[in-house]
Amino acid sequence: MNFRLVRFFAILSTAWLLSGCGRESTAETVVEQPAKARIVSVAVETLAPLDLAETFTLPATLEAWEDLLLAAEIAGPVRVVERREGDRVLKGEVILRIDPEARKADLDRARAEFDVQRSQFERMTRLRDEQIVSPQEFDDARRNFEVARATLRSAEVALGKSVLISPVDGIIDRLLVDRGEFVSEGTPVAEVVQVDRLQAVVEVPEKDVHFLRVGDQVEVIPARLVGESGATRVGELNYLAFKADPTTRTYRAKVAVDNADGTLRPGMILRVRFLRQSFPRALAVPLYALLERGGQTLAFVEEQGVARRRVISTGSIIGDRVVVLEGLSAGERLIVRGQHLLEDGSTVAVGNH
Incomplete structure (x- = not known):
């Protein structure tokens, strides 16, 4: 065989062998690695029942408990003002006096007349028992005595009304009259506030x-x-x-x-x-821990490094928490951060809350 031809085939064979070895080596190095599991960092809160109250403000x-506008019960001049605006008064204490001297004089006259008529009536009563006076004379004496008694009572009431007293413990918020001023019956004179x-x-x-x-x-x-x-x-x-x-x-x-x-x-x-x-012993969770997906309210709890999805039913919202009626139990570890990245069964790593 021609030496050159032999040399050509030898070179060709060598090149083929080298080419085959290169493909085999490449096939051995392209090996698929298993996908590494994704771990989500989360924070949890252990659920515990609480005594909660829903309030509104x-x-x-x-x-004032009582705000009383006091009026004069009789007409006359204001003779004495015993309290000033802003003074504290007790129930029954005098605020001012309206013409007490004239009322005292009327009372003295009424009492004297009463004493006279009472003596006359008692005398006529004895004479009637002895049948010395006529029934008409006795009736006149009795009538005069009753009129005197009514007049005395009226004078006593008038004297009492001349003194304006506080009906409650309180403060004199306003005095509407001054000493010496004439007031009519029914005129407002002072305002007392309890x-x-x-x-x-x-x-x-x-x-x-x-x-x-x-x-x-x-x-x-x-x-x-x-x-x-x-x-x-x-x-x-x-x-x-x-x-x-x-x-x-x-x-x-x-x-x-x-x-x-x-x-x-x-x-x-x-x-x-x-x-x-x-809500005694209620289970309430942070609002931000809940998710809305597909028309359901969801929460995730952590169980041994795995996230578990829970469909829950909620009640009243109190502050930043919502009462859970169904779906969660006390003692479970509720995921409160990182829950937006989770699906049921996701691997989680619990960090600081």
């Missing part, structure tokens, strides 16, 4: 009125001004209207508020917090 205006307890007037919406009962304890929250503590107080619902206001469609309610320290004043604006519903 309404604005209110303070009013402030040791007040009442907060509230307009309750229709949707909330059926939650309230007279006697309920409520929380009264004064307005907080600069430098004031605004400490809350306990009040008692003591009135709830049966009929709604035709304009506002709200129901007027009144809450008794203790004001022994005198820091509250009629006319102030404050808030009253009422209890709508209580």
